[in-house]
Amino acid sequence: MKPIPYLCLLLAGFLVVVHCNHVPADHDDNHDTETQEHPSSVHRNPKSKTPVCSIACSNADFAFRFYKQVTSDAAEKNVFFSPLSISTALAMVALGAKSTTLTQILEGLAFNLTEIEENEIHEGFHDLIQFLNRPDNEIQLNLGNALFVGQELKLLQKFLDDVESLYGAEVCFSNFQNSSEAEKQINDYIEKKTHGKISNLVQDLDPFTVMLLTSYIYFQAHWENPFSDSLTHEADFFVDEKTTVKVKMMTRDGLYKSHFDDELSCEVVEIPYNGNVTSLFILPDKGKMKQVEDALLKETVGKWIQSLKERRIELYIPRFSISGSYDVKEILQRLGVIDVFEDHADLSGITGNPDVKLSKMVHQALLNVHENGTEAAAVTVVEMVPTSLPPVIQLNRPFLMLIIDRSTDATFFMGKIVNPTEK
Known part of the structure; x- marks a missing residue:
C-alpha cells in the first residue's frame, strides 16, 4: 500500500x-484599589x-x-x-x-x-x-x-x-x-x-x-506590584505528607483580591500583571486537590472571580521555573x-x-515566576510594617495557576505546581 x-x-x-527594569516613581499600592x-x-x-x-x-x-x-x-x-x-x-x-x-x-x-x-x-x-x-x-x-x-x-x-x-x-x-x-x-x-x-x-x-x-x-x-528581592528567603514546600523540599519563597504584604471557597476548601488569590492580564493562584486545603480539580470548570472559575474581595494579605509564593x-x-x-x-x-x-x-x-x-526589579523594594519594605497583622496566605503546598486575559477571557496558560524544584 x-x-x-x-x-x-x-x-x-x-x-x-x-x-522589571524600571518602576515609575509614582508606583504605589493605590493602584491596587482600582476597579x-x-x-x-x-x-x-x-x-x-x-x-x-x-x-x-x-x-x-x-x-x-x-x-x-x-x-x-x-x-x-x-x-x-x-x-x-x-x-x-x-x-x-x-x-x-x-x-x-x-x-x-x-x-x-x-x-x-x-x-x-x-x-x-x-x-x-x-x-x-x-x-x-x-x-x-x-x-x-x-x-x-x-x-x-x-x-x-x-x-x-x-x-x-x-x-x-x-x-x-x-x-x-x-x-x-x-x-x-x-x-x-x-x-x-x-x-x-x-x-x-x-x-x-x-x-x-x-x-x-x-x-x-x-x-x-x-x-x-511584570507584576503590577512587584515582590522585593531582599525579602525572598528559603522555606519549606510540602509536596506531600512524606516529601518536603526547600524553595526560595517570595513575600509581600499588600492589597490583593482573594476568596475562600468553603464548598471546595480552597483559597483563591488574584495577582495581576501590568496591563490587562491577571493570574489566579488556587491553593486547596491539605488533601483537597482532587476535589478542586474535579470541580475545575469555567463556571467554577467565574464564581471565584465574582467572589473576589480586596483585602490586605501577607502573601508567600515560591519562586519557580x-x-x-x-x-x-x-x-x-x-x-x-x-x-x-x-x-x-x-x-x-x-x-x-x-x-x-x-x-x-x-x-x-x-x-x-520570580520577583520584579529591586527598585520596588523600598515601597515593599514600607508595606511590611503593618499597624495590625494581616491574614497570611502561604503557597507552600501544591497549587493551581491560571493566566487569563481580562478583555477576551482567553486562558493563555494553565498549570499545577506540585513540586517547584522539578524543572
Missing part, C-alpha cells in the same frame, strides 16, 4: 515573567457580542477538558500548557477538514455546532489573534502561526488564503526529504519566536512529512478527535484530495 503523506502539528506555548474588569463580567453587555465572545466559552471548556486528561495520567506531577496555542493550531487544521473529520475537530475543541457556525469560529480566532497582538499592549505578547510546506505539496489556494488571512500564518517552504535540514529550519524558527526559550522541539521528523504547522505564544509581563511537554495527539484522541490521525482522514480542503493525515502533535510550554 502506498504510504500516506503526513501533516505534523507542533505547538510551542511559552510564558516568562521577568525582572478591574474581570473575565466573567467582560461580556455582559449584549452589544459587545463579537466573534471573540462567541469562542470564549468553548476555549475555556477545552482548556479544562484538556487539563483533566493531562492530570489523569500524572496526578502527582507538575502540569503546564497553553490551551490557546493548542486550540489555535487545531482550528487551523479545521480550515482544511471536511465531513466527520471536521466535526470531530470542532467538537473536540468544545464547540457546540448547533449554536455556532464554522465561519464564526475562524472569525473569532482571527479577531482574538489580532487583538492580543496589538502594538499598544502593555504586556509583551506574541501569538503566531506558521506552515512549513514541502516543495512537492500543492495546496489549494483557498486554504492558503484562509490560513494567512484568518490566522496570520507565515508560509515557508521546507525540504522534508532532508530531515536534518528541515528540523534545523523549523527549530530555529521556533527558538527565534520564543526568544530562545524553546529549542529542539522538532526531532525525528517523519520522512513522509509533507507539511508542518506550528503555533506559538511568547508572553512577558517549570516546563511541560505533551503528546497532544494521544490526548485529543481521548477527547474524540480521531479521524484526523487515521488513513481515512478527510483533509481534502488542504490539497483537494483526502490524501493526508496528521501524524504527530506535540506541545511544550515553560513557566518562570
Whole structure:
C-alpha cells in the first residue's frame, strides 16, 4: 500500500515573567484599589457580542477538558500548557477538514455546532489573534502561526488564503526529504519566536512529512506590584505528607483580591500583571486537590472571580521555573478527535484530495515566576510594617495557576505546581 503523506502539528506555548527594569516613581499600592474588569463580567453587555465572545466559552471548556486528561495520567506531577496555542493550531487544521473529520475537530475543541457556525469560529480566532497582538499592549505578547510546506505539496489556494488571512500564518517552504535540514529550519524558527526559550522541539521528523504547522505564544509581563528581592528567603514546600523540599519563597504584604471557597476548601488569590492580564493562584486545603480539580470548570472559575474581595494579605509564593511537554495527539484522541490521525482522514480542503493525515502533535510550554526589579523594594519594605497583622496566605503546598486575559477571557496558560524544584 502506498504510504500516506503526513501533516505534523507542533505547538510551542511559552510564558516568562521577568525582572522589571524600571518602576515609575509614582508606583504605589493605590493602584491596587482600582476597579478591574474581570473575565466573567467582560461580556455582559449584549452589544459587545463579537466573534471573540462567541469562542470564549468553548476555549475555556477545552482548556479544562484538556487539563483533566493531562492530570489523569500524572496526578502527582507538575502540569503546564497553553490551551490557546493548542486550540489555535487545531482550528487551523479545521480550515482544511471536511465531513466527520471536521466535526470531530470542532467538537473536540468544545464547540457546540448547533449554536455556532464554522465561519464564526475562524472569525473569532482571527479577531482574538489580532487583538492580543496589538502594538499598544502593555504586556509583551506574541501569538503566531506558521506552515512549513514541502516543495512537492500543492495546496489549494483557498486554504492558503484562509490560513494567512484568518490566522496570520507565515508560509515557508521546507525540504522534508532532508530531515536534518528541515528540523534545523523549523527549530530555529521556533527558538527565534520564543526568544530562545524553546529549542529542539522538532526531532525525528517523519520522512513522509509533507507539511508542518506550528503555533506559538511568547508572553512577558511584570507584576503590577512587584515582590522585593531582599525579602525572598528559603522555606519549606510540602509536596506531600512524606516529601518536603526547600524553595526560595517570595513575600509581600499588600492589597490583593482573594476568596475562600468553603464548598471546595480552597483559597483563591488574584495577582495581576501590568496591563490587562491577571493570574489566579488556587491553593486547596491539605488533601483537597482532587476535589478542586474535579470541580475545575469555567463556571467554577467565574464564581471565584465574582467572589473576589480586596483585602490586605501577607502573601508567600515560591519562586519557580517549570516546563511541560505533551503528546497532544494521544490526548485529543481521548477527547474524540480521531479521524484526523487515521488513513481515512478527510483533509481534502488542504490539497483537494483526502490524501493526508496528521501524524504527530506535540506541545511544550515553560513557566518562570520570580520577583520584579529591586527598585520596588523600598515601597515593599514600607508595606511590611503593618499597624495590625494581616491574614497570611502561604503557597507552600501544591497549587493551581491560571493566566487569563481580562478583555477576551482567553486562558493563555494553565498549570499545577506540585513540586517547584522539578524543572
